[in-house]
Amino acid sequence: MSKVHNWQIGREMNYPYTQAFPRRQFAFVFNINRCIACQSCTMACKSTWTFSKGQEHMWWANVETKPYGGYPQFWDAKILNLLENANPGNQQWSGKPSTDKKKPYGQFDGKTIFEAQNMLTPDSARVLGYLPTDEEWNLPNIYEDNPVGKKGVRNELDKEGTELPVHKTWFFYLARICNHCSYPACLAACPRKAIYKRPEDGIVLIDQERCRGYRKCVEACPYKKSMYRGNTRVSEKCVACYPRVEGKDPESGGQPMETRCMAACIGQIRMQGLVKMNNDGTWAEDRYNPLYYMVHVAKVALPLYPQFGTEPNGYYIPPRWVPRDYLRQMFGPGVDDAIERYTNPDRELLAVLQLFRRSNRIIFRYEIKEGPKVYEATLRGRKVTLYNDTVIAYGQNGKEIFRTQVEEPLHVRPNKHANSI
């Protein structure tokens, strides 16, 4: 085991390989306040990458209803439980969120999945994990928002019609893809060294020629985004639509383009980018990159289960209506500050939030041109001032991709064409 620095948990940790970082890192921000679980991302991915025989159970991109949904079922509850059993009562954070880039969320004092040796079976295993059952993989949104038939009657919908179950609880939708982690558990666990992280963009891929289908990656990935394909007997995972990210898609004109799941998002919750990396694994200062701004300046976007220790590169703006204890467990101690800033956004954050999904091109830099004050008022004891600023997005080649305004135009279909389909 090597010692590597994991800035998301604010300390050094054990990892089977020495640390090495890409020049740029594939990363994304999902604003799950906006997600409506329309599954457009899910189907965009499915129809692009996993539509073949043997891939029926694979959903590289999925959206699940939290707290009770999960694909595979109970994935997060199970790994959290394993970690708790490995280190009972001590899976805790200390310190407070700060401006220190080496520990922005404080320090996680518990055990990561790489450090729970006492729970590993067999002893040669490198990562704490488990293999989901076929049943857990097979039904990605079971018991979520689906209509059910009469109780006790299998495989048949209610002939007289029925109502959706009333949710007597809070819930939210969690959209997920592979996090292309900086310390991937799948890569750490592979006995064939078939998994690699690309130096140019940090995308984690499985070499299909080297893979022998031992499923150690499936077992190790705490997010369960590595999947086994029975008919080819090798494992597969999200490839981050790398031809698009490389700018090789015919539509891209040679410029880096966002993945299919990002581009398909009608809720405009998703933004993907390529962030600059320092040699020590922290993000290089890139003040006007929208992802850098949201993660390191405004700090509204937080990693998913940072305590697992893989340093995931997917970041989430937490849903503001969900009880905080649950969110702190899911996104770490930065939750309260993130929700505070998202609920009361400053002028720059309001403008940056308008950048989501105006284009399929990856945004490398933004610029804000100040506009007039539209109005001001008071909400929950705070002054709200809205400026109609213009925000301009630039691509890798420095050329403008688009510009948009804080006051979003609302287009209403004329009566004659209320529904053109």
Added chain:
Amino acid sequence: MPFKDPDPTDPNMLVGVMLPADADAMRDLAYVFAEEFARLGYTRGQLLWLFKNPFYGGAHGAYQALGEHETLLIIDECLAVWGTVKITVQDVQAVQNDQTPTSLRRDSGQAFFPRVAGEDEGGDLNDLNDWNGLNAREEESDDE
């Protein structure tokens, strides 16, 4: 359709189980609904109707927990900030003649509301459909 019925003794099966949320969480929930729909141009009456309607499970849950008085206070507070939206609807011909984009306007334009100011109590789904032009197709087909 689920393959099998949920097992009520399985702690992972949370379907239909009450997960307690404190009053603050319910208040946050109410603010989220009131803000989001106020920004879509809902009036006071329409917002209250939304909270009272069991179809909107989240909003209705908050309404039940907080009561009508507190819900109305939240609605009024949100409307004071976000409730100034006026939506301008332009028909095709008008758009062709007028190059001004159909947009969200606060102070000008041809405001189109389901009810005029002061008569905004008790809006219902048909009002919203009228507003969005969703009831118009039926009328058109009758003409034909």
